[in-house]
Amino acid sequence: MAPSHIVSAYDEELKYLSRRISEMGGTAEQMVADSVRALVTTDAVLAQKVISEDIILDNAERQINEKAIVTIAKRQPMAADLREIMGAIRIAAELERVGDLGKNTAKRVIAVQSSGMPRTLARGLEHLAELALMQLKEVLDVYATRSVDKAKAIRERDDEIDAIYTSLFRELLTYMMEDPRNITPCTHLLFCAKNIERIGDHATNIAETIYYMATGSQPEGERPKDDTSTSVVAADLSEASE
Amino acid sequence: MNIMSEAAVEKALDGKMNDISYKMIGRDVSVYYGEKRALYDVNLDVRENTVTALIGPSGCGKSTFLRTLNRMNDTIDGCRVTGRITLDGDDIYDPAIDVVELRARVGMVFQKPNPFPKSIYENVAYGPRIHGLAKAKADMDAIVEQSLQKAGLWNEVKDRLQESGTGLSGGQQQRLCIARAVAVSPEVILMDEPCSALDPIATAKVEELIHELRANFTIVIVTHSMQQAARVSQRTAMFHLGNLVEENDTDKMFTNPDDQRTQDYIMGRFG
Numbered sequence: 001m002a003p004s005h006i007v008s009a010y011d012e013e014l015k016y017l018s019r020r021i022s023e024m025g026g027t028a029e030q031m032v033a034d035s036v037r038a039l040v041t042t043d044a045v046l047a048q049k050v051i052s053e054d055i056i057l058d059n060a061e062r063q064i065n066e067k068a069i070v071t072i073a074k075r076q077p078m079a080a081d082l083r084e085i086m087g088a089i090r091i092a093a094e095l096e097r098v099g100d101l102g103k104n105t106a107k108r109v110i111a112v113q114s115s116g117m118p119r120t121l122a123r124g125l126e127h128l129a130e131l132a133l134m135q136l137k138e139v140l141d142v143y144a145t146r147s148v149d150k151a152k153a154i155r156e157r158d159d160e161i162d163a164i165y166t167s168l169f170r171e172l173l174t175y176m177m178e179d180p181r182n183i184t185p186c187t188h189l190l191f192c193a194k195n196i197e198r199i200g201d202h203a204t205n206i207a208e209t210i211y212y213m214a215t216g217s218q219p220e221g222e223r224p225k226d227d228t229s230t231s232v233v234a235a236d237l238s239e240a241s242e
Numbered sequence: 243m244n245i246m247s248e249a250a251v252e253k254a255l256d257g258k259m260n261d262i263s264y265k266m267i268g269r270d271v272s273v274y275y276g277e278k279r280a281l282y283d284v285n286l287d288v289r290e291n292t293v294t295a296l297i298g299p300s301g302c303g304k305s306t307f308l309r310t311l312n313r314m315n316d317t318i319d320g321c322r323v324t325g326r327i328t329l330d331g332d333d334i335y336d337p338a339i340d341v342v343e344l345r346a347r348v349g350m351v352f353q354k355p356n357p358f359p360k361s362i363y364e365n366v367a368y369g370p371r372i373h374g375l376a377k378a379k380a381d382m383d384a385i386v387e388q389s390l391q392k393a394g395l396w397n398e399v400k401d402r403l404q405e406s407g408t409g410l411s412g413g414q415q416q417r418l419c420i421a422r423a424v425a426v427s428p429e430v431i432l433m434d435e436p437c438s439a440l441d442p443i444a445t446a447k448v449e450e451l452i453h454e455l456r457a458n459f460t461i462v463i464v465t466h467s468m469q470q471a472a473r474v475s476q477r478t479a480m481f482h483l484g485n486l487v488e489e490n491d492t493d494k495m496f497t498n499p500d501d502q503r504t505q506d507y508i509m510g511r512f513g
Contacts, residue, residue: 002505003512010510076469078496078508216498 002080013071014081017064017088018143024060024095025140027053029133031102032199036129038106039192040122042113050106057099064092080216087213091143094202094209098136101195101202108188115184121175124168125193131161132196135203142207146214154207155219159226161200168193169229174237197227250457265290265430265460266311266348271325273306273315280306283325284486286479288430293452293461295471295492298481299507304464307481308432311462312348313341329430346373349428353435355415357407357422362399365407365418366390369426385425392458393421394451413444420451424459431455433463437470449474468508472496480504 005011031050038047068085071077077085135154142150172186172193204223211219266288273281281303288294288311296304306315313334315321327334334344346369357365366386367376376382386403390396395417399410407418416436423431433452437445452461452474465471471478472492479489480501488501499505506512 002509006510006512075510078468078472078510079499079505081509082497 007075010071010075010081013067013075014084016067017071017085020060020064020067021088021091021095021143022140024057024064024092025136025143027056027060028095028098028102029136029140031057031099032105032129032136032196033133035102035105035109036126036133036196038109039112040126042109044110044113047106047109051103054099054103057096061092061096065089080213083213083216087209090209091206094206098199098202101198105192105195108192112185112188112192115181115188121172121186121189124164124171125189125196128161128164128168128193128196131164132199132203135161135200139203139206139210142210146210148211148214151207151211151214152219155204155211155223158200158204159224161197162225162227165193165197166227166229166232170232170237173232173234177234177237263290264288265330266462267326267328268307268310269326271307271310271323271327273303273310274322274324275318276320280484281310282484284481286486286489288460288462289477290460291456291458292477293456293463293475294477294479295475296462296464296479296481297466297468297471297507298487300466302481303484304479304481305434307486308434308462308464311430311432312345312350314345314350316341346426347428348430348432349423349426350432350434351416351419351423351436354439355412355419357410357415357418359406359408361404362390362407362410362418363403366421366425369422373426375426389421389425390418392424392455393417394447394454395421411444413440413447416440416444416448417451420448420455424455428459430460430462433461435464435466438466445470468496480507482507 031053034046035050037043038050068089071085072082075081135157138150139154142154169190172190175182176186208219208223264287268284268286268288271281271284271286272279284303284307286307296308298304309315310323310327311334313323315323323335329344329347332339334348358368360368363386366389367382370376370382370385376385387396387400390399395414398414399405399418407415410418416439420431420436436452437448440448449470452463455461463471463474465474472495475492477489478492478495480487480495480499480503482503488495488499488504490499495504496508499508
């Protein structure tokens with residue numbers, strides 16, 4: 001633990017930032033969990049709640065940015081303090097995006113519901129969401145502890161989510177080919193899956209930011225990628241099912 | 243002010259940038275004021291055409307070290323310097339060294355602007371005259387003009403060169419002192435908190451000037467303002483309790499220093 005600042009109000013300002021980030025993290029986590037539950041259980045009321053909560057994250061991000069800018073102007077932070085503040089700005093932006101993705105998933109609940117989606121399809125999404133939420137939860141724990149090793153570990157695990165996303169992509173495409181009536185719900189689910197996969201990416205970005213905040217350097221090497229959905233074509237799927 | 247752009251300075255230094263050459267080298271430099279030891283075996287190399295900032299809390303030895311570089315400590319009773327300091331390879335504490343000539347090569351600008359109670363022209367002409375640098379009046383005029391140009395002061399004073407130097411504003415006085423230091427064509431300029439008595443605008447002008455002077459001179463600056471060190475220097479040395487704690491690229495020093503003491507000091511934390 002670094003020693004306190006000579007000016008104690010400076011410590012308070014930094015504490016404010018980290019407290020607000022933790023709060024944003026909690027809200028974002030809840031929104032994502034609720035949006036997926038609303039989707040799986042076709043709960044329009046819960047979906048509406050998620051949609052209405054997005055403003056909380058928007059406001060929090062704005063407040064964090066304002067506080068960060070005033071702190072930079074007032075304290076002219078150096079070294080770890082400067083990284084701490086820049087990190088707060090970046091993480092707030094990531095979490096705000098996570099909230100947007102949760103909101104977007106929630107918005108699709110009614111469309112999916114009205115076009116009649118088979119229950120089994122939602123299962124795959126649930127599993128994807130569990131992994132993404134786990135990433136998000138762990139990265140927020142790492143923010144609290146600033147463990148460099150754990151930040152690295154999270155960054156290296158994003159490929160699991162990518163792999164499941166790719167298999168879900170193929171599955172949804174197969175359903176669409178089987179019956180054109182599936183196209184509407186499956187397209188919405190595809191977007192939902194993409195939303196959730198993106199949440200994993202944001203968690204990874206946050207892990208990289210925490211790594212930088214703690215060490216002053218960027219984590220080395222490419223982050224692992226296993227999202228091969230960009231090259232999936234229908235022809236492959238029909239060959240596979242033959 | 244007649245100021246070179248960042249690109250012009252980099253261009254002027256092109257070629258010199260790649261291979262680092264050291265203008266002054268300090269080896270195991272210790273300073274004692276009577277019984278009290280103020281510096282402990284400092285090893286610090288000053289790069290040519292580079293601004294080196296010396297930072298650290300009050301009493302850390304940064305000004306003491308600065309003063310060893312042109313033997314200003316000689317004037318303090320009971321002050322003793324051990325170790326070795328070279329300028330272009332020559333030991334400046336060699337008994338054969340002419341201290342007056344050394345101080346012409348290693349000039350100094352102080353915390354408070356201290357112009358002579360003479361005209362602006364005479365303030366600048368004084369050094370070149372005692373060093374016999376100008377043969378005719380025209381030569382001296384040229385030196386005075388060039389020095390004031392380099393100090394970014396020419397346009398502000400060219401019509402009143404015969405007025406007293408003490409009548410200028412604080413910032414102008416400090417730039418006059420820089421012009422005075424520059425007039426004897428030194429190789430190294432030492433600056434001991436040159437902006438601490440100046441307002442932010444005058445400070446900005448002096449900082450811009452330091453940046454430009456780097457093309458022709460090697461500069462060592464002591465400053466209490468971390469932001470100033472970060473802005474004007476390329477290398478930074480951190481002193482603490484008479485020891486050199488860390489010397490590093492300035493960009494690294496202020497974003498991710500290696501030493502915990504540097505970290506605590508620049509962030510304003512309790513060490």
